[in-house]
Structure formats: C-alpha cells, structure tokens
Amino acid sequence: MSDETFDVIVVGAGVLGVATAYYIQKNNPDKRILLIDRLSAPGQANTAMSAAAVRNMFASSTNQLLTDTSIKFFEHIQEEMGHELMFEKVGYLWLLGEEQFNHESVKLWMERMERSGVHFRVYNKEELKELIPGLNTDFSNDEEAELMNLREVAYGLFGADCGVLDPTRLVDFYYEEFKKISHVKPRFGVNVTRLLLEADPKLDLPGEPFVWQFKRVNGVVTDKGEVLRAETTVLATGAWANELLDPIGMNSLLKAKKRQLFVIHAQDKKDLLDLLYTKGFNELGCIPFVILPTAGAGGSVYFRPQLEEKGFWIGCGDKLGRAYDYVQTEDYANSEISYYELSLYPVLSKYFPAFADVKPVGGWGGGYSYSPDAIPTVYKENGVIVVNGASGSGIMKSDALARIADALYRGQPEAELYGGRKIPSDALSLKHRQVEPENVVI
Ligand SMILES: Cc1cc2nc3c(=O)[nH]c(=O)nc-3n(C[C@H](O)[C@H](O)[C@H](O)COP(=O)(O)OP(=O)(O)OC[C@H]3O[C@@H](n4cnc5c(N)ncnc54)[C@H](O)[C@@H]3O)c2cc1C
Structure with missing residues (x-):
C-alpha cells in the first residue's frame, strides 16, 4: 500500500479535533488537512457523553x-x-456550607472572578429557601447527615452567564464549516495504531532512527496498514492520548478518569416537577445546574435540568477513591447503578427530598482527560500538536483551544480568541506553561 501525504493530519474527531481542523483550514486555505477517527462519525466519544454544560465560573x-x-x-x-x-x-448554582463559603479557596475564586469581570451573585440561606422551597437547609438533629459528613447549605454562588447546550450540534457546526472549505474527505472507522517517528533528516539506514539523530513525527500508521504522512500531526485523542504518545517517548502527563451520569424523569412526580420548574434564576423558569456542598473525601454531587426530557441528569466529581487510568477502557461506558444508589442518592435526597425513592431510568459513563493542574494542554513538539487535558470541561473551552492550536500551527506568538482577547500561544504548553492552577473542578 503506497503512502499518502497531507499537510496536516488531525487524529480525533471529538469537539477538540473538529474545531481545530476547522480553524487550521480556515486560516490556511491551501493546506490539505485530513481528519480521522476510529469511530463512525464525529463527536461520538466523550463529547457525546458529557453533561453538556458550559460555565465561565472558574478560579x-x-x-x-x-x-x-x-x-x-x-x-x-x-x-x-x-x-x-x-x-x-440556565445558570450554575453552587450550594456551599458556611465553612466552605468562608474558605480561602472560595474567597480567592470570587476575587478572581471579580477581577476578570465574570458575573456572579451570592444568595444567603433565606434567599435560597425562598427561591427553592424543596431545598433542605436544616440538618440539625440529623444523625445520618452527620455520619455522611454533609454540611448545611448556608450560601449559594450563582452565575447567570452559564448554561447547557447540545454538543452534537456544536460538533456539527465546526464539522460542516470545515467540510465546506477542506480539500480532503474526512475518514471514519480508521484506527491510528502508531505515530510515524522518523529520523530528521532521514539517512535511509536500516534501524533508523538512532539515538544520535534528530527525530520528528511525520504522520501516522493505521490499522489498515496505511502510512499517512504529514508535516504536522494534530493529536486530539482525548482520554486515549497516552496510547499514541507514550510509545514514542512523549509524556503527555495526562490521566483518564471515569465519570458517570444518571437520568431521572420528573413526569407525574409533583415535587420533582416543582423543583425542575423553579422560577427566579433564569428566563427559562427552571432550576439551574446545581452543585451540592462537598461531602467527605471531596466529591461534589451535582444535577442539571434536562427540559426536553422533563427531568434531570445527576453526576458526581468524585476524587479520592476513583481510579486514574492510563487510558479510558471499555468499562467507562457502563454506569454503575450501585454507585448511584449508595454514593449519590443518599446525598442528593438529603438536600433535595423530592428525589427520594425515585430511580434512574438510565445512565452512561465516559472519561475525563486530566492534566496535573486541571488546565488544558496545547503544545507543539516534534511535529505533533497536542490539544488535550481539558479535565472535564473541553466542550466549554473548545473554541479557545482550537484557536490556540491553529496559532501554534501558524507559528504565531499569540492566539487571538473570540472577541479579540489574546493569550500567548505557548501558555498551555508543558515546557513554557503560564497558567493559574484550577481548583473548581467538578
Ligand atoms: C460524564 C461526563 C460529563 C462531562 N461534562 C462536561 C460538561 O458539562 N461540560 C464540558 O465542557 N465538558 C464535559 N465533559 C468533558 C468533555 O466531554 C470533554 O472534555 C470533551 O469531550 C473533550 O473533547 P475531545 O475532542 O478531546 O474528546 P473526545 O470527544 O473523546 O474525542 C476524542 C476522539 O479521538 C478518537 N481517537 C482516540 N484515539 C484514536 C486513535 N488512536 N485513532 C483514531 N481515533 C482516535 C476517539 O474515537 C474520539 O472520537 C464531560 C465528560 C464526561 C465523561
């Protein structure tokens, strides 16, 4: 099988890969860009498994x-x-206990949001009770709550500019725009088995590359035995990054972690419908995305409204006790009902008794791709551009990350983000990282 050559190969057609392919093509109209994924269509992996929420409320x-x-x-x-x-x-509402609200990390979070002009407001307990009558704010004499390390809600931190969207439609937008201007038909059902690491320059000696030679990635090899060559290979392979980078000695510093969502329907359940259609937070007249106070070893149970289904999606950012993995495994797709019943449900129903005795009608799982500081990693090394490490918030950062990847491709020192704000192109790199670490990860 003969080699094929492109200017750029983008591996991974999740939201990050598709958006990156679009911006590189838009700003480099003559380049031949091949987008490939092992699944049968774009946006089918973790992009489709997400809670689909977007927030600018970060620390x-x-x-x-x-x-x-x-x-x-x-x-x-x-x-x-x-x-x-x-x-x-719909907005995001963090429910916080007294101690949590007064913790220096929350003060810093609020200070930084104020400094950056991120809009938010604080509700006290009485205001919350009035807006959400179904919220239990009284754990006095509740031995179970004490045993479970649950804190009484004292404050709410609310961001009105946050919300939910349909990630499939977002992927469609970038994909359709990319196809309009691209010269090469995207390929699906193609698994990249390895990166093509070669000597630079090649001397065509048997056994190359040797340790004394310079090396670079000149494309990929697929499960169909094809050798696809390119000057630049973009890796937007999400929670599978290590599979391709580790074997050639590039340390991505990323780890995969399983995350799950459970679906609760509110039809015919008056208390749940009342909760779903809570007024006063947004123009839609619904409850915002709600994050419950941190319990025990740092797991925050959360839920978001799902208006089309008249229901909720429930999840949890569990920390200690949930394994990090080398790459996402097949088991990630399965939701663990015992995890809902024994870990999430007791917390959820304590704060919101409307969920008591209601069982999920379904659920699914997926993977986060965690970086060490919970900030994405976008960098160019050895002929590869890596766009990854979104640490559970890649949809809401996708446009900016893709623009940064394109600026790196073009050798621009700065990337211009939507609205004209700028960021150094290497700010998210591993070698010249200029970031503030994140501690508001859900
Ligand atoms: C339960 C859950 C809830 C989440 N909630 C949110 C949220 O509310 N908001 C938010 O912004 N983010 C959320 N996220 C995170 C978000 O889903 C990810 O950050 C985002 O989808 C990352 O996009 P991606 O393109 O990197 O990954 P993916 O969509 O996983 O795409 C990676 C692609 O690479 C392909 N690929 C990998 N290796 C190869 C290979 N060797 N050959 C060919 N193809 C390959 C895969 O098939 C896949 O299509 C959530 C994630 C989960 C699991």
Missing part, C-alpha cells in the same frame, strides 16, 4: 479566559449565525 483566570471567550462564540453562532446549539442560559 483560574486561564480557565476563565478559555471558557468566557468560547461561550461568547457559542452565543454568536446561535444568535448571529443562526446555527441552533440549544444553548440555554
């Missing part, structure tokens, strides 16, 4: 910039370009 000004500009671009796509993303500004 790190780096993440604030990445999300704020991306969210504004999503609004632009929907409002001005007429591409429906089902972007609904």
Whole structure:
C-alpha cells in the first residue's frame, strides 16, 4: 500500500479535533488537512457523553479566559449565525456550607472572578429557601447527615452567564464549516495504531532512527496498514492520548478518569416537577445546574435540568477513591447503578427530598482527560500538536483551544480568541506553561 501525504493530519474527531481542523483550514486555505477517527462519525466519544454544560465560573483566570471567550462564540453562532446549539442560559448554582463559603479557596475564586469581570451573585440561606422551597437547609438533629459528613447549605454562588447546550450540534457546526472549505474527505472507522517517528533528516539506514539523530513525527500508521504522512500531526485523542504518545517517548502527563451520569424523569412526580420548574434564576423558569456542598473525601454531587426530557441528569466529581487510568477502557461506558444508589442518592435526597425513592431510568459513563493542574494542554513538539487535558470541561473551552492550536500551527506568538482577547500561544504548553492552577473542578 503506497503512502499518502497531507499537510496536516488531525487524529480525533471529538469537539477538540473538529474545531481545530476547522480553524487550521480556515486560516490556511491551501493546506490539505485530513481528519480521522476510529469511530463512525464525529463527536461520538466523550463529547457525546458529557453533561453538556458550559460555565465561565472558574478560579483560574486561564480557565476563565478559555471558557468566557468560547461561550461568547457559542452565543454568536446561535444568535448571529443562526446555527441552533440549544444553548440555554440556565445558570450554575453552587450550594456551599458556611465553612466552605468562608474558605480561602472560595474567597480567592470570587476575587478572581471579580477581577476578570465574570458575573456572579451570592444568595444567603433565606434567599435560597425562598427561591427553592424543596431545598433542605436544616440538618440539625440529623444523625445520618452527620455520619455522611454533609454540611448545611448556608450560601449559594450563582452565575447567570452559564448554561447547557447540545454538543452534537456544536460538533456539527465546526464539522460542516470545515467540510465546506477542506480539500480532503474526512475518514471514519480508521484506527491510528502508531505515530510515524522518523529520523530528521532521514539517512535511509536500516534501524533508523538512532539515538544520535534528530527525530520528528511525520504522520501516522493505521490499522489498515496505511502510512499517512504529514508535516504536522494534530493529536486530539482525548482520554486515549497516552496510547499514541507514550510509545514514542512523549509524556503527555495526562490521566483518564471515569465519570458517570444518571437520568431521572420528573413526569407525574409533583415535587420533582416543582423543583425542575423553579422560577427566579433564569428566563427559562427552571432550576439551574446545581452543585451540592462537598461531602467527605471531596466529591461534589451535582444535577442539571434536562427540559426536553422533563427531568434531570445527576453526576458526581468524585476524587479520592476513583481510579486514574492510563487510558479510558471499555468499562467507562457502563454506569454503575450501585454507585448511584449508595454514593449519590443518599446525598442528593438529603438536600433535595423530592428525589427520594425515585430511580434512574438510565445512565452512561465516559472519561475525563486530566492534566496535573486541571488546565488544558496545547503544545507543539516534534511535529505533533497536542490539544488535550481539558479535565472535564473541553466542550466549554473548545473554541479557545482550537484557536490556540491553529496559532501554534501558524507559528504565531499569540492566539487571538473570540472577541479579540489574546493569550500567548505557548501558555498551555508543558515546557513554557503560564497558567493559574484550577481548583473548581467538578
Ligand atoms: C460524564 C461526563 C460529563 C462531562 N461534562 C462536561 C460538561 O458539562 N461540560 C464540558 O465542557 N465538558 C464535559 N465533559 C468533558 C468533555 O466531554 C470533554 O472534555 C470533551 O469531550 C473533550 O473533547 P475531545 O475532542 O478531546 O474528546 P473526545 O470527544 O473523546 O474525542 C476524542 C476522539 O479521538 C478518537 N481517537 C482516540 N484515539 C484514536 C486513535 N488512536 N485513532 C483514531 N481515533 C482516535 C476517539 O474515537 C474520539 O472520537 C464531560 C465528560 C464526561 C465523561
């Protein structure tokens, strides 16, 4: 089988790969860019498994910039370009105990949001009780709550500019725009088995590359035995990054972690319907995305409204006790009902008794691709551009990350994000990282 040559190969057609392919093609119209994925269509892996929520309420000004500009671009796509993303500004509401609210990390978080102009407001317990009558704020004499390390809700931190959208529609937007301007038909059902690491320059000696030679990645090898060559290989392979990078000695510093969502339907359940259609937070007249106070070893149970299904999706950012893996495994797709019943449900029903005795009608799992500081990694080394490490918030950062990857491709020192704000192109690199670490990871 003969080699094929392109200017750029983008491996991975999740939201990060598709958006990156689009920006590189848009700004380099003559280049031949091949987008490939082992699944049968774009956006079918973790992009489709997400809670599909977007927020600019981060503690790190780096993440604030990445999300704020991306969210504004999503609004632009929907409002001005007429591409429906089902972007609904339901808002995000963090429920916090007294101690948690007064903790220095929360003070710093609020200070940094104020400094960056991220809008938020604080509700006290009485205001919360009035807005959400179904919220239990009284754990006095509740031995179970004490045993479970649950804190009484004292405050709420609310961001009105946050919301939910349909990631499939977002992927469609980038994919359709990419196809309009690209010269090469994307390929699906193609598994990349390894990166093509070669001597630079090649001397065509048997056994190359040797340790004394310079080396670079000149493309990929696929499971069909094809050798696909390119000057630049973009790796947007999400929670599978290590599979391709580790074997050639590039340390991505990324780890995969399983995350799950459970679906609860509210039909015919008055208390749950009342909760779903809580007024006063947004124009949709629904409960925002709600994050419960941190319990025990740092796991925050959360839920988001799902208005089309008249229900909720429940999840949890469990920390200690949930394994990190080398790459995402097949088991990630399965939701563990015992995890819901024994870990999430007792917490959820304590704060919101409307969930008591209601069972999930379904659920699914997927993977986060964690970086050490919970800030994405975008860098160019050895002929490879890596776009990854979104640490559970890649949809909401996708536009900014893709623009940074394109700036790296073009050798620009700065990337211009939507709205004109700028970031050094190597700010998210491993070698010249200039980021504020994040501690508001859900
Ligand atoms: C339960 C859950 C909830 C989440 N909630 C949110 C949320 O509310 N908001 C948010 O912004 N983010 C959320 N996320 C995170 C978000 O889903 C990810 O950050 C985002 O999808 C990352 O996009 P990606 O393109 O890197 O990954 P993916 O969508 O996983 O795409 C990677 C692609 O690479 C392909 N690939 C990998 N290796 C190879 C190979 N060797 N050959 C060919 N193809 C390959 C895969 O098939 C896949 O299509 C959540 C994730 C989970 C699991």
